[in-house]
Amino acid sequence: MSYRxxxxxxxxxxxxxxxxxxxxxxATSGLLHYPARDLGIRIEDVELSGPxxxxxxxxxxxxxxxxxxxxxxxxxxxxxxxxxxLAMAALLEPGDEVLVEHPAYxxxxxxxxxxxxxxxxFRRRFEAGFAIxxxxxxxxxxxxxxxxxxxxxxxxxxxxxxxxxxxxxxEIARSVNARILVDEVYLEAVAVQSPQRxxxxxxxxGPEFIITASLTKAYGLSGLRCGWILAQPDLARRIWRLNxxxxxxxxxxxxxxxVVALERLGPIADRARTVLETNRxxxxxxxxxxxxxxxxxxxxxxxxxxxxxxxRTEELCSLLRDQYETSxxxxxxxxxxxxxxxxxxxxxxxxxxxxxxxxxxxxxMMS
Ligand SMILES: Cc1ncc(COP(=O)(O)O)c(C=O)c1O
Numbered sequence: 001m002s003y004r005x006x007x008x009x010x011x012x013x014x015x016x017x018x019x020x021x022x023x024x025x026x027a028t029s030g031l032l033h034y035p036a037r038d039l040g041i042r043i044e045d046v047e048l049s050g051p052x053x054x055x056x057x058x059x060x061x062x063x064x065x066x067x068x069x070x071x072x073x074x075x076x077x078x079x080x081x082x083x084x085x086l087a088m089a090a091l092l093e094p095g096d097e098v099l100v101e102h103p104a105y106x107x108x109x110x111x112x113x114x115x116x117x118x119x120x121x122f123r124r125r126f127e128a129g130f131a132i133x134x135x136x137x138x139x140x141x142x143x144x145x146x147x148x149x150x151x152x153x154x155x156x157x158x159x160x161x162x163x164x165x166x167x168x169x170x171e172i173a174r175s176v177n178a179r180i181l182v183d184e185v186y187l188e189a190v191a192v193q194s195p196q197r198x199x200x201x202x203x204x205x206g207p208e209f210i211i212t213a214s215l216t217k218a219y220g221l222s223g224l225r226c227g228w229i230l231a232q233p234d235l236a237r238r239i240w241r242l243n244x245x246x247x248x249x250x251x252x253x254x255x256x257x258x259v260v261a262l263e264r265l266g267p268i269a270d271r272a273r274t275v276l277e278t279n280r281x282x283x284x285x286x287x288x289x290x291x292x293x294x295x296x297x298x299x300x301x302x303x304x305x306x307x308x309x310x311x312r313t314e315e316l317c318s319l320l321r322d323q324y325e326t327s328x329x330x331x332x333x334x335x336x337x338x339x340x341x342x343x344x345x346x347x348x349x350x351x352x353x354x355x356x357x358x359x360x361x362x363x364x365m366m367s
Pocket of ligand 1 (some may be wrong): 029074078079080081082105151155183185213215216217222227
């Protein structure tokens, strides 16, 4: 199916920017903001302009070190959002077929359509804990498939895809000469929560993989927009050149601050871990009390994707907003209207109050 570019809008993003705000905001998928004062910077350190062309060398070194990859495989980008756009723009021609997971983070679909790709889907089933079933992917690819797109952790469910599954996907991709874009923005939450057990990026599993990620979600550093793409050097060069048509170079102060943040990532992650550990316990305690919700309980991540057994999820989301000053993301934005996405990266007091209100709203719907 082909789309006119001017008909493509990202409804979820518009909703997130204009309608998700609430006193008890459980709609965000990232961690509460890390305060600039804790970065220990002086304003004199934040030069306005600097030697940035195809990357700012200190940032390139820091990102390559963090991801344990050669520097020529790293393309810096403005958040995972721009990373996804650049990666797809470099890989896709109009009419190419792209296979995207379902449910999906909507901008991944919109970008592919904006680039003129023919978007097909494969299911990640609630009943299977939203795990990727390689057999389902194999059934869904065709000889025209150029790209398979997944998120790991999965947005909206936070399901973790293991290396064996990723390797099976690589085989499938190889068989039709396609590549796999893995958006790993939430994999950073695993690194935060479990530094010892943190899985390596899928980039290390084979040349089929192109990775996008950022510091935005798991560390509370959204405003820095420190994102990156990991790609084989020839593709990475192509992506840098393509960026000449978009942002050309990023704001230099953000590059400098990103280097500082990467140097301090240990303590920044410690703070995030404390928040997520406390909040996950609260969430699971809440879910234990709600027989009217079904929820896959992920070990890691900043979001969960419960289902209202009574199917009245839209009504619940409206009631929460209108009468309980609380927001969650309606599942319709993920093409599963019986569900809603609930974020646990906020301040603990906010989560506690928000969950109380969620309970009250669910009770009110029953009575
Ligand atoms: C799967 C996924 N990718 C990318 C993004 C955007 O990330 P960033 O803030 O780094 O641009 C989001 C934001 O919610 C997301 O859920």
